[in-house]
Amino acid sequence: MASDSTTSTVDNPLALLTLPDLDGLADAQTRGATCVWCPDETPLTPVTAVDLGEHLSPFDGREMRWFPRAHRRCVQAAALAALHDHAPLCEQCVDDASNCDTGMTLRRLMREYR
Ligand SMILES: [Zn+2]
Numbered sequence: 001m002a003s004d005s006t007t008s009t010v011d012n013p014l015a016l017l018t019l020p021d022l023d024g025l026a027d028a029q030t031r032g033a034t035c036v037w038c039p040d041e042t043p044l045t046p047v048t049a050v051d052l053g054e055h056l057s058p059f060d061g062r063e064m065r066w067f068p069r070a071h072r073r074c075v076q077a078a079a080l081a082a083l084h085d086h087a088p089l090c091e092q093c094v095d096d097a098s099n100c101d102t103g104m105t106l107r108r109l110m111r112e113y114r
């Protein structure tokens, strides 16, 4: 899964996480009312929700602006998944993970959201 995101990993570590396709999401998930990563339909509260920021994703042949939110534990799981996607393909991570911004940022996310 190649990412050509130009967002700085340091400015917005959450931008490193892979979001599901809009097509497969329930309405409540696209509105940020429920978690974007899991089928739990309990509405998120300000205490349980992590704001993932503004995203532009293709939907119905155009770009849709949306503001996904998620559980803290789901952010951690997504960070782990992103790290598993990233690390085997990253020379720096294979060599010495402490030298890779992306790898370090994902590890920090996993510590932060648990
Ligand atoms: Zn969740």
Ligand SMILES: [Zn+2]
Residues within 6 Å of the ligand: 086, 087, 090, 091, 092, 093, 100, 101, 102, 103
């Ligand atoms: Zn890396």
